[in-house]
Amino acid sequence: MDNNDILKKLRIAFNYKDSDIQSTLEKSGMNLSKTEINAFFRKKGQRNYVSCGDQILRRFLDGIIKNERG
Secondary structure: OHHHHHHHHHHHHHHHOOOHHHHHHOHHHHHHHHHHHHHHHHOOOOOOOOOOOOHHHHHHHHHHHHHHHO
């Protein structure tokens, strides 16, 4: 299981939309556009697929913690 799969599962578990993911990443100090975020959710063989790095996943998890704890 790679970082993209983990990101997809977290998106489904928290029922996040693209704007929710964007705001969560902004809370942890990372600014990504919606098109950059959508590239993480594409299939591996597609042209615009981008692999999710460890730092992006870590910042996303930090943003979730800040959302949930307040």
